[in-house]
Structures are given as C-alpha cells and as structure tokens.
Amino acid sequence: MTQATLARPYARAAFAVAREQSALPAWSQALAFAARVAADPQVGVLLGDPRLTAEAAVSLLVPESAPQNFDGLLQLLFENHRLALLPEISGLYDALRFEAEQIVKARITSAEALPAAEIETLKAALRRRFGRAVEVDTDVDPALIGGVLIDAGEVVIDGSLRGRLARLHDALVH
Incomplete structure (x- = not known):
C-alpha cells in the first residue's frame, strides 16, 4: 500500500471534523506543524522508540493553539503506528480544504x-x-x-x- 492510500482515511476524517467545527484553517496549521515535527529525522527516531508513550508523542506533536480534538487524531495515529504519515495526511487534508474553500x-x-x-x-x-x-x-x-x-x-x-x-x-x- 502507498503512503497516500494509508493516509487518505485519516485526512478525510480530520477534514470532516474540522468542517464540523468550522475550523478548516486551524486544522491545516496544526497538521502542518505536526507534519514538520514528525518529518524531522531526530524526532523520527524518537517516534519509532517502543518506550515512547502516547502522551509523550502527542505532547511533542500537538501545537499550543491546536483545535479541539486534534490530540485525538494524534492519539489514533500513535495507536495505529501511523505518525510517520503526518506529512502525507497534512498534504491530503490541504487538498480537501483548498477544494472545499475554492x-x-x-x-x-x-x-x-x-x-x-x-x-x-x-x-x-x-x-x-x-x-x-x-x-x-x-x-x-x-x-x-x-x-x-x-x-x-x-x-x-x-x-x-x-x-x-x-x-x-x-x-x-x-
């Protein structure tokens, strides 16, 4: 499976929640922040460490101004071993957002x-x-x-x- 295939359901779910909250730009910014952090090679090593707890991973990736329920998405990604997909999820989310907002x-x-x-x-x-x-x-x-x-x-x-x-x-x- 490609990364886009794996990331697409998460991006769609994030988009649905963001649209429901009327917070499309805020989710876009939070995803971009988390994606930049997750893409850092040093952070990638840390995220791959089996001793890392979900709380520690989420606190590392969630921006201070994160929208409601954003930490829930990060928790889900952690539990499913999909944090490495954050850059792809962010890109797919933005594509959905830009289409919706024309x-x-x-x-x-x-x-x-x-x-x-x-x-x-x-x-x-x-x-x-x-x-x-x-x-x-x-x-x-x-x-x-x-x-x-x-x-x-x-x-x-x-x-x-x-x-x-x-x-x-x-x-x-x-």
Whole structure:
C-alpha cells in the first residue's frame, strides 16, 4: 500500500471534523506543524522508540493553539503506528480544504526574494486566471537566473530566464 492510500482515511476524517467545527484553517496549521515535527529525522527516531508513550508523542506533536480534538487524531495515529504519515495526511487534508474553500495553492519561485508588492501583483493575476482565491508560498532558487516559476498544481507557468533559455535551446536544436 502507498503512503497516500494509508493516509487518505485519516485526512478525510480530520477534514470532516474540522468542517464540523468550522475550523478548516486551524486544522491545516496544526497538521502542518505536526507534519514538520514528525518529518524531522531526530524526532523520527524518537517516534519509532517502543518506550515512547502516547502522551509523550502527542505532547511533542500537538501545537499550543491546536483545535479541539486534534490530540485525538494524534492519539489514533500513535495507536495505529501511523505518525510517520503526518506529512502525507497534512498534504491530503490541504487538498480537501483548498477544494472545499475554492482556493488555488501556488508556489512562486524566483531567482531572488520578491518584494511584497510584486507577490500581490502575481496573486491578483492568478486570481483572475483561475477565478478563485489564491494562497501562495514563495521560494528562492538562484538557478532560475531571473524571472519566476509558478506552480499551481496542474498549471505551471515558467517565466524564468532559465526556462526561456531552455526553450530557445530546444528551438535551435530542432
């Protein structure tokens, strides 16, 4: 079984509880926190220790501002030896959340850090293109040389200088 197959029921259950509580963003943040902690190699060793109690594991993974019943999900994951699935559960949960809230999740990668005004301009253009709210993460990759690369799931817009050079190279070779 793939990790996505194992994680999907937990993500759906978390989504159902979060929607019932009208706390979709809070659950998203709590899952992201727990996933980051669980993905840390040192924490992974600790979580795999058979002497670790459920209470200790939950207290390690639950953020201070966790929504109601979040610790119950962590307890269930601990009991079923599925804490390692937290990053996958978080990603699947966010996909369900973004679909329900009609949000497009995009990653904007640029050669150097972009000013906030430029990010807002790009978000506005993406909102017009998709007809939905847009939530962006930004990243810096100097290998792009210049411009931006926007990854919005099924749509990738490569406006980077590296991408333009690659397309020019392909055109000259063919």
